[in-house]
Amino acid sequence: MSNFFNKSDLTRQDADKIVSETLNNCDDGELYLEESKSESILLDDNKIKSSNYSSDLGFGFRAISNEVVAYSYSNEISKNSLKNSSENLKSTLKSIKGTYNHEIPKSNKKFYEDINPIEQKNLDSKLEVLNKVNDFLRKKDGSVKQVTASFAGEQKSIEIIRSGGEALTDVRPLIRFNVSVMLEKNGRKETGVYGIGGRQSYDDYLKNDNWKNVCEEAFRIASVNLESKPAPAGEMKVVLGPGWPAILIHEAIGHGLEGDFNRKKTSAFHDLMGEKVASEGVTIVDDGTIDNRRGSLTIDDEGTPTERTVLIENGILKNFMQDRHNARLMNTRSTGSGRRENYRHIVLPRMRNTMMLSGNQTQDEMIKSVDKGIFAVSFGGGQVDITSGKFVFNCTEAYEINNGKIGSPIKGATLIGDGPSILREVSMVGNDMMLDPGIGTCGKAGQGVPVGVAQPSILIDKMTVGGTKL
Amino acid sequence: MVKDQEFLKSKASYCLDLAKKMGATDASVTVGHSISETVNFRNKSLEASDRSDGLALNIETYLGKKRSSISSSNLLDENIKTLIEKCFETTKITPEDEFNSLPDKNLLAKQISSLNLYDETRFENDKKIKYLKDLEESASSDNQIINTESSFTENKSNFILANSDGFCEGYKTSSFTTSCVTVAKDENSMERDYEFSSKRHLSDIKQATDLGNKAAEQTIRKLSPKKIGSEKINIIFDKRISKGMLSVFASAISASAIARGTSFLKDKIDQQVFANSINVIDKPDIIKGMGSQSFDSEGVNSNTLQLIEKGILKNYLVDTYNGKKLNLQSNGRSGGTTNLYFEKGNISYEDLLKKNSKSLYITETIGHGSNLVTGDYSVGATGFLVEDGEFKYPVNEITIAGNFKDMFKNITLASDLELEYSVNSPTMMIEGMTVAGK
Numbered sequence: 001m002s003n004f005f006n007k008s009d010l011t012r013q014d015a016d017k018i019v020s021e022t023l024n025n026c027d028d029g030e031l032y033l034e035e036s037k038s039e040s041i042l043l044d045d046n047k048i049k050s051s052n053y054s055s056d057l058g059f060g061f062r063a064i065s066n067e068v069v070a071y072s073y074s075n076e077i078s079k080n081s082l083k084n085s086s087e088n089l090k091s092t093l094k095s096i097k098g099t100y101n102h103e104i105p106k107s108n109k110k111f112y113e114d115i116n117p118i119e120q121k122n123l124d125s126k127l128e129v130l131n132k133v134n135d136f137l138r139k140k141d142g143s144v145k146q147v148t149a150s151f152a153g154e155q156k157s158i159e160i161i162r163s164g165g166e167a168l169t170d171v172r173p174l175i176r177f178n179v180s181v182m183l184e185k186n187g188r189k190e191t192g193v194y195g196i197g198g199r200q201s202y203d204d205y206l207k208n209d210n211w212k213n214v215c216e217e218a219f220r221i222a223s224v225n226l227e228s229k230p231a232p233a234g235e236m237k238v239v240l241g242p243g244w245p246a247i248l249i250h251e252a253i254g255h256g257l258e259g260d261f262n263r264k265k266t267s268a269f270h271d272l273m274g275e276k277v278a279s280e281g282v283t284i285v286d287d288g289t290i291d292n293r294r295g296s297l298t299i300d301d302e303g304t305p306t307e308r309t310v311l312i313e314n315g316i317l318k319n320f321m322q323d324r325h326n327a328r329l330m331n332t333r334s335t336g337s338g339r340r341e342n343y344r345h346i347v348l349p350r351m352r353n354t355m356m357l358s359g360n361q362t363q364d365e366m367i368k369s370v371d372k373g374i375f376a377v378s379f380g381g382g383q384v385d386i387t388s389g390k391f392v393f394n395c396t397e398a399y400e401i402n403n404g405k406i407g408s409p410i411k412g413a414t415l416i417g418d419g420p421s422i423l424r425e426v427s428m429v430g431n432d433m434m435l436d437p438g439i440g441t442c443g444k445a446g447q448g449v450p451v452g453v454a455q456p457s458i459l460i461d462k463m464t465v466g467g468t469k470l
Numbered sequence: 471m472v473k474d475q476e477f478l479k480s481k482a483s484y485c486l487d488l489a490k491k492m493g494a495t496d497a498s499v500t501v502g503h504s505i506s507e508t509v510n511f512r513n514k515s516l517e518a519s520d521r522s523d524g525l526a527l528n529i530e531t532y533l534g535k536k537r538s539s540i541s542s543s544n545l546l547d548e549n550i551k552t553l554i555e556k557c558f559e560t561t562k563i564t565p566e567d568e569f570n571s572l573p574d575k576n577l578l579a580k581q582i583s584s585l586n587l588y589d590e591t592r593f594e595n596d597k598k599i600k601y602l603k604d605l606e607e608s609a610s611s612d613n614q615i616i617n618t619e620s621s622f623t624e625n626k627s628n629f630i631l632a633n634s635d636g637f638c639e640g641y642k643t644s645s646f647t648t649s650c651v652t653v654a655k656d657e658n659s660m661e662r663d664y665e666f667s668s669k670r671h672l673s674d675i676k677q678a679t680d681l682g683n684k685a686a687e688q689t690i691r692k693l694s695p696k697k698i699g700s701e702k703i704n705i706i707f708d709k710r711i712s713k714g715m716l717s718v719f720a721s722a723i724s725a726s727a728i729a730r731g732t733s734f735l736k737d738k739i740d741q742q743v744f745a746n747s748i749n750v751i752d753k754p755d756i757i758k759g760m761g762s763q764s765f766d767s768e769g770v771n772s773n774t775l776q777l778i779e780k781g782i783l784k785n786y787l788v789d790t791y792n793g794k795k796l797n798l799q800s801n802g803r804s805g806g807t808t809n810l811y812f813e814k815g816n817i818s819y820e821d822l823l824k825k826n827s828k829s830l831y832i833t834e835t836i837g838h839g840s841n842l843v844t845g846d847y848s849v850g851a852t853g854f855l856v857e858d859g860e861f862k863y864p865v866n867e868i869t870i871a872g873n874f875k876d877m878f879k880n881i882t883l884a885s886d887l888e889l890e891y892s893v894n895s896p897t898m899m900i901e902g903m904t905v906a907g908k
């Protein structure tokens with residue numbers, strides 16, 4: 001746990017006093033203090049290419065009245081700096097009065113340990129793993145032409161001080177291990193990428209030589225793509241594999257169900273609450289409470305304990321994801337979804353671990369039912385236009401389906417669909433829900449936050465596949 | 471006020487001295503300070519204000535051919551000392567890499583050119599509010615516009631880059647950025663579009679009313695889109711999309727992608743990679759240029775580079791480390807391109823629209839569908855169907871796909887180039903791409 005009050009002349013009493021005095025006539029707000037330590041170690045092109053250690057410390061001070069949010073941050077934690085920020089907030093809100101809401105829910109549950117993953121494994125042994133990855137892949141097959149492997153680790157300590165002196169704290173570990181391999185064969189080059197991670201120590205993820213499995217998976221994806229043919233173009237049936245392909249849910253549905261876009265009525269979903277937006281059997285939750293997952297949080301960045309929020313239940317739209325600000329303006333409660341990348345950024349309602357729950361069909365049944373379509377197993381990134389509802393994502397491993405059978409692998413293609421209608425095209429939901437391996441980062445308004453996704457295999461009756469083969 | 475050069479220089483030399491004292495054979499340090507103030511508006515009233523004040527420090531220490539780095543925002547001497555100790559300890563156990571070194575001394579910038587990148591004008595928040603009021607007033611004048619969001623950001627920055635070979639330079643920059651996002655709705659659809667302006671000097675920022683009108687007009691014309699069938703078609707890329715092709719090109723010719731062998735343009739120097747009418751230039755010394763610089767992120771002097779001459783690839787973007795790997799001298803492009811642009815083409819915008827009886831005009835793409843290893847390209851797109859030079863109707867929920875190797879050779883550029891941003895392109899036509907729709 002960081003002590004933010006031994007860094008300079010600022011005492012806890014000073015901070016409490018400035019916070020209370022600043023927020024006295026506001027509807028909400030807080031002082032957010034953050035200290036983070038992070039490292040990244042990269043092996044590339046047969047060498048340790050970089051090792052970086054970074055430490056960051058700062059505060060963000062927020063005051064909200066009515067619909068107006070005033071924010072000021074600095075990386076100098078001092079009495080003078082905090083006073084300057086206070087003046088800045090007061091000048092923005094000078095003519096708007098509010099009534100401070102002191103209520104904030106409490107919980108004793110924790111979803112990860114207070115560890116510093118960087119200190120738990122020494123640099124030598126991290127370098128050793130990276131070198132083993134490089135040797136293993138290069139010896140494995142003559143077609144391996146490039147190997148990149150990396151560790152990223154972080155410990156972030158936060159403290160939230162609310163008007164009246166209430167303080168809430170959290171310590172968040174996060175690691176990621178990533179392998180990328182490029183193969184070259186008969187003049188063609190293809191890349192395969194795989195990674196794992198979450199809120200535990202490196203060794204929790206690397207035990208039993210698990211790094212080898214990560215290498216094998218990256219190699220397998222690249223090998224499949226070496227044999228890939230041009231992807232088809234046009235509307236067809238799409239079977240999605242379980243796990244990471246749930247970024248489709250994240251892009252197509254998730255963003256559109258964030259509170260801010262719905263309060264502003266700029267989301268394609270804003271007038272669909274209580275309506276049927278998905279096929280029967282489709283249930284989607286956003287869950288911040290799964291132990292050690294990348295998207296899990298004990299409390300969100302406003303201090304609200306996270307929860308499992310049901311977004312869509314058996315096809316019906318049930319809830320939006322809310323932070324305190326949007327919840328207050330929409331007369332509802334925060335779902336513990338208020339997040340920020342770091343103290344430099346304002347809080348926004350964001351996803352945590354977004355999951356479609358299992359149904360009772362098998363992937364086999366889905367494939368067999370398709371005459372002509374594609375089977376998408378793994379994806380790169382995705383993106384959505386919240387307002388029109390159109391979303392895309394890029395396949396990194398996909399196959400043709402012909403007459404109920406999986407055929408040749410196809411080249412990376414973009415799939416495009418319409419968020420509000422795509423889930424009505426889901427005609428089968430599998431019994432094989434899987435969590436992703438712990439690699440997702442979601443971007444919104446220039447802020448990246450770690451997230452998770454999960455889903456079973458699903459069959460979508462109609463989607464546009466953006467290949468080159470007509 | 472943004473910290474002055476003296477303050478930043480004293481921090482930089484404190485770091486270098488300390489690193490040397492601990493035994494580092496070489497070191498380099500960047501110290502920067504940046505202050506930004508943003509005002510956000512929504513539906514003609516104040517929505518948020520945001521002030522940021524941030525210091526940043528990056529240090530690299532070398533022990534012979536071993537190197538590691540640290541970064542921090544905490545510039546207290548005591549913290550810097552702890553971090554440099556940690557950095558140097560890490561350097562000791564990091565394996566050697568024969569290509570690690572500071573840049574060659576004789577390539578370092580000798581003087582700082584006067585590029586007029588700093589405007590000290592303070593645009594107080596009250597003035598920002600007035601600007602945004604005018605902007606949103608004009609943006610929302612049509613009743614199909616149901617939501618407007620706009621912002622104005624003023625930024626002032628200063629930095630010093632210093633290394634143990636005696637380099638110690640830096641300068642102030644400023645930027646003023648305003649943007650407007652509008653949402654329009656009709657009985658069939660809801661659409662969003664935007665317009666923005668970003669300049670080094672306040673006086674060069676677009677008029678608030680022009681910006682608002684433009685955003686609204688671009689949004690309203692997207693209403694009630696149709697999906698079209700899958701076919702081969704000629705695609706015209708609006709300027710705001712065509713410049714993205716240059717960004718892909720720049721990534722593909724970075725010395726790092728070339729040295730790693732992960733670029734579809736590897737080993738293509740002196741070969742035809744674009745249509746022979748195409749010239750691409752990277753010019754670091756444009757007065758007030760958004761991408762202008764006196765030296766790159768290692769202190770190396772950067773001159774104008776002709777990257778593509780008559781379609782032929784002439785230069786990679788070379789930094790010190792990857793340059794040594796490729797046996798090339800750094801050309802001052804550590805950190806990438808500066809002001810990058812296609813030279814303008816010979817055909818007017820109007821004639822380009824009329825060139826084919828039918829084409830697809832793209833105004834927005836979504837997704838990360840550019841594969842730099844294979845050159846494959848596939849993204850979601852929004853735009854308009856153009857027939858005989860006329861915009862017929864808006865189109866969405868389609869994808870466009872091709873391979874950059876073929877696309878680059880089929881580019882025709884219009885003559886409407888404007889050097890506004892750090893990457894600039896005229897309107898562009900590429901023949902024979904695949905659109906996937908119905």
